[in-house]
Amino acid sequence: xxxxxxxxxxxxxxxxxGAYHRLVLRAPGVASRVRPGHFAALAVGGPQSALLMRRAxxxxxADPAAETIELVIAERGPGTRELTRARAGDRLDLxxxxxxxxxxxxxxxxxxxxxxxxxxxxxxxxxxxIAARGxxxxxxxxxATADRLYGVERARALTPxxxxxxxxxxxxxxxxxxxxxxxxxxxxxATVVHASGPVPMLREASTIAQGLAARCWTAVEERMAxxxxxxxxxxxxxxxxxxxxxxxxxxxxxxxxxxxKVRWKDIGTVPADLAGADGGGDPGRWPGEGAA
Ligand SMILES: Cc1cc2nc3c(=O)[nH]c(=O)nc-3n(C[C@H](O)[C@H](O)[C@H](O)COP(=O)(O)OP(=O)(O)OC[C@H]3O[C@@H](n4cnc5c(N)ncnc54)[C@H](O)[C@@H]3O)c2cc1C
Ligand code: FES
Numbered sequence: 001x002x003x004x005x006x007x008x009x010x011x012x013x014x015x016x017x018g019a020y021h022r023l024v025l026r027a028p029g030v031a032s033r034v035r036p037g038h039f040a041a042l043a044v045g046g047p048q049s050a051l052l053m054r055r056a057x058x059x060x061x062a063d064p065a066a067e068t069i070e071l072v073i074a075e076r077g078p079g080t081r082e083l084t085r086a087r088a089g090d091r092l093d094l095x096x097x098x099x100x101x102x103x104x105x106x107x108x109x110x111x112x113x114x115x116x117x118x119x120x121x122x123x124x125x126x127x128x129x130i131a132a133r134g135x136x137x138x139x140x141x142x143x144a145t146a147d148r149l150y151g152v153e154r155a156r157a158l159t160p161x162x163x164x165x166x167x168x169x170x171x172x173x174x175x176x177x178x179x180x181x182x183x184x185x186x187x188x189x190a191t192v193v194h195a196s197g198p199v200p201m202l203r204e205a206s207t208i209a210q211g212l213a214a215r216c217w218t219a220v221e222e223r224m225a226x227x228x229x230x231x232x233x234x235x236x237x238x239x240x241x242x243x244x245x246x247x248x249x250x251x252x253x254x255x256x257x258x259x260x261k262v263r264w265k266d267i268g269t270v271p272a273d274l275a276g277a278d279g280g281g282d283p284g285r286w287p288g289e290g291a292a
Pocket of ligand 1: 039053056057058075118255
């Protein structure tokens with residue numbers, strides 16, 4: 001886990017971008033700690049707010065020199081609605097960076113980045129880091145409609161290998177993110193896929209990547225309450241290095257997981273063979289814990 005800071009971040013700007021809002025926040029000390037895949041947990045509504053739980057947002061960009069981080073907000077309910085009305089000068093109670101980021105390669109690799117809607121936000125800095133290490137990158141950016149795509153221009157500034165897909169055909173190919181995935185992996189000989197999107201997309205991307213002998217890192221977006229490992233709201237079943245499945249916290253061990261280890265079909269259930277479940281093995285230790 002990262003070493004997060006709790007800070008009173010200042011909103012420097014809010015910009016509408018398609019269906020989303022991009023917030024630039026000054027958060028001294030935070031940006032230098034952020035790696036692609038980390039997220040921030042924001043308290044919304046101020047100290048008198050009835051919105052008790054923090055809201056989680058992937059860090060889109062981090063600029064240590066300017067001491068800023070950027071978040072891309074899709075309006076969903078009361079918390080995100082409030083953030084899409086933020087004004088320059090507002091203060092936001094923020095904890096970041098949180099979670100386990102995407103693993104970065106030591107040297108050059110060929111990597112395909114697959115993002116659905118606003119969930120593409122953390123992939124752009126990741127792609128820039130892979131390119132800076134001499135790697136080759138390609139993108140598949142998908143959404144239901146053209147206005148829900150995110151990051152297409154910045155992706156095109158990083159690589160000519162950008163495939164755009166929309167379900168209604170309003171931009172690029174018509175279809176879903178995973179439709180051109182195999183072709184896109186083969187086109188750049190990708191040995192690793194980084195995917196960020198809804199669970200069905202991640203599950204399919206992981207299966208396709210494995211079928212082509214590529215590693216697939218997946219950034220999940222499970223519902224979260226605390227964001228810091230205390231409440232177990234965000235757990236999902238993952239196969240550990242010992243071959244035993246356990247519930248692990250997507251806010252601490254994730255949100256980035258090896259897609260081959262996540263039991264996608266069992267998310268939202270308690271599989272009978274899960275450690276600690278009826279019929280399962282010894283709950284044992286959670287990943288990262290040392291021997292007793
Ligand atoms: C690791 C992570 C990264 C995320 N990154 C982004 C991002 O970059 N941009 C973006 O727009 N959204 C992102 N989300 C989703 C965002 O957290 C939810 O849309 C937001 O919490 C909804 O709050 P609300 O009050 O508007 O909606 P409500 O549905 O009213 O939220 C009610 C409660 O449910 C929780 N909740 C609801 N939906 C989600 C969800 N999808 N994920 C987690 N908790 C949820 C909230 O924390 C809150 O406690 C991310 C979620 C996670 C877990
Ligand atoms: S959100 Fe509370 S443990 Fe993950």
